[in-house]
Amino acid sequence: MLSLRLARPASSILRNAVVSKTTPAMRFSAIRFISTRYTTDHEWVSFDKSSNIGTVGITDYAQKALGDVVFVELPGQGSEVAQGDSMGAVESVKAASDIYAPVSGVVEEINETLSEQPSLLNKSPEQDGWLSKIKLSDPAEFEALLDAEAYKAHCEGQ
Numbered sequence: 001m002l003s004l005r006l007a008r009p010a011s012s013i014l015r016n017a018v019v020s021k022t023t024p025a026m027r028f029s030a031i032r033f034i035s036t037r038y039t040t041d042h043e044w045v046s047f048d049k050s051s052n053i054g055t056v057g058i059t060d061y062a063q064k065a066l067g068d069v070v071f072v073e074l075p076g077q078g079s080e081v082a083q084g085d086s087m088g089a090v091e092s093v094k095a096a097s098d099i100y101a102p103v104s105g106v107v108e109e110i111n112e113t114l115s116e117q118p119s120l121l122n123k124s125p126e127q128d129g130w131l132s133k134i135k136l137s138d139p140a141e142f143e144a145l146l147d148a149e150a151y152k153a154h155c156e157g158q
Contacts, residue, residue: 037102037145040154044126045102045134047142054103054142057130058090058121061155066092069121072114073099074131075107081134083141088131090121099131103141109133 036046042062045054063069071091081087081101088099110132114120120129136142146154 037142037147038151038154039100039102039145041100043100043102045142045145047103047136047139049139052136052139053108054105054134054136055130056102056132056134058099058125059151060125062090062097063122063125063129065095066090066097066121067094068092069118072118072121072131074110074114077107077110079107081105081107083138090118101134102145103134103136104138105134105136107132108135 033050034046034048036044038044038059042059042065043056044059045056047054069090069092073089073091075081075087081104083101083104085101086098087101087107090097090099111120111130114129114131123129
């Protein structure tokens with residue numbers, strides 16, 4: 001059974017930079033730094049340290065291995081997940097696979113669009129096809145995940 005996760009942008013990048021509007025009296029603007037890490041099971045998590053929220057999904061590598069996705073099972077909003085535990089499943093025309101939590105925490109939000117459009121995982125696995133948003137209970141778990149280069153090497157070795 002395929003575990004889920006493929007390469008996203010470099011792990012320590014300025015992503016989705018949000019700059020606040022400033023008045024002439026203001027000297028500094030707020031910038032959010034979001035970095036992305038990967039699991040060997042082919043999940044990705046983009047972590048916004050300012051909010052302690054990680055957005056979780058499957059990688060392009062995973063969606064290609066699965067084929068056409070026809071159903072996505074997601075965790076319940078408010079549920080607690082532990083790193084490495086199953087938190088849902090993806091079914092395709094050729095396989096079914098568990099989704100494993102890349103980090104521990106509480107599920108703050110799920111991508112409800114996937115219930116009506118599971119094919120978003122094929123079309124945009126690392127953008128619109130995100131699975132859930134988790135408030136991390138241990139941010140150190142995120143730092144221990146693979147960066148983009150290590151994940152790419154992992155995929156090339158499979």
